[in-house]
Amino acid sequence: MITIRPATVADTATIVHLEMTIIDQMEIPMVAKLGRDNIEQLLHDSALADDTARYSHTHATVAELGGAIVGVAFGYPSASEPHLDLTMQRLLAERFGELAELFPDVETLPNEWYLDSISVAESARGKGVGTQLLAALPEVVAAQGETVIGLNVDDGNPKARALYEREGFVAVGELMIGAHHYTHMQRDLS
Numbered sequence: 001m002i003t004i005r006p007a008t009v010a011d012t013a014t015i016v017h018l019e020m021t022i023i024d025q026m027e028i029p030m031v032a033k034l035g036r037d038n039i040e041q042l043l044h045d046s047a048l049a050d051d052t053a054r055y056s057h058t059h060a061t062v063a064e065l066g067g068a069i070v071g072v073a074f075g076y077p078s079a080s081e082p083h084l085d086l087t088m089q090r091l092l093a094e095r096f097g098e099l100a101e102l103f104p105d106v107e108t109l110p111n112e113w114y115l116d117s118i119s120v121a122e123s124a125r126g127k128g129v130g131t132q133l134l135a136a137l138p139e140v141v142a143a144q145g146e147t148v149i150g151l152n153v154d155d156g157n158p159k160a161r162a163l164y165e166r167e168g169f170v171a172v173g174e175l176m177i178g179a180h181h182y183t184h185m186q187r188d189l190s
Helices: 009-025 029-034 036-049 078-083 086-096 129-143 158-166
Strands: 002-006 060-065 068-077 113-120 148-154 170-177 180-188
Touching: 002 129, 009 036, 009 060, 009 068, 009 113, 029 036, 036 086, 060 129, 068 078, 068 129, 078 113, 113 129, 129 148, 129 158, 148 158, 148 170, 158 180
Parallel strands: 113 148
Antiparallel strands: 002 060, 060 068, 068 113, 148 180, 170 180
16 A cells, blocks of 8 residues: 655655666766765765755655655645755765766746646556555645646657556646756646
8 A cells, every 4th residue: 555645854865865766867067976876975965964955855746656765756836946956056066076066957937836746666667656655745835835737758758658648637838957858737726
């Protein structure tokens, strides 16, 4: 049985590790330059140091199967986007002398709660974990006073797009994030 719950600070290492699956796919230049392990540590440390960080437990909902975390969804109100990476930027500069941003692209549209990512452990794929995380989000979003969920789906991932469409998301725009073309989708909860 899959259990969906808010993440806790104790989940940080696991949820950041799950997120790295998506980071790997994004082909971010800073990851290639500094190394995957350094970036994972940076995301972990910024999440622990700052509850408003992009990958803080405060932005995460987790899925558990057999007592183990097998999935995570990260999201936040679009108004938060400009401030999510301030601690990470500081740590990048202090540790590596890097002033470039890890995530330089704007990903959200105004007045939406943005689903930054959903990541499911390889061992749990095909078991409905992603679908159950998506199904839990309207309650999470409503508790934060938001009425629209937005997300970006890589055009090279038709299975993900089909899942989002089944869950009521519709395409509202297109954008580039890094070197990948994405479709921006929204689901109105009102």
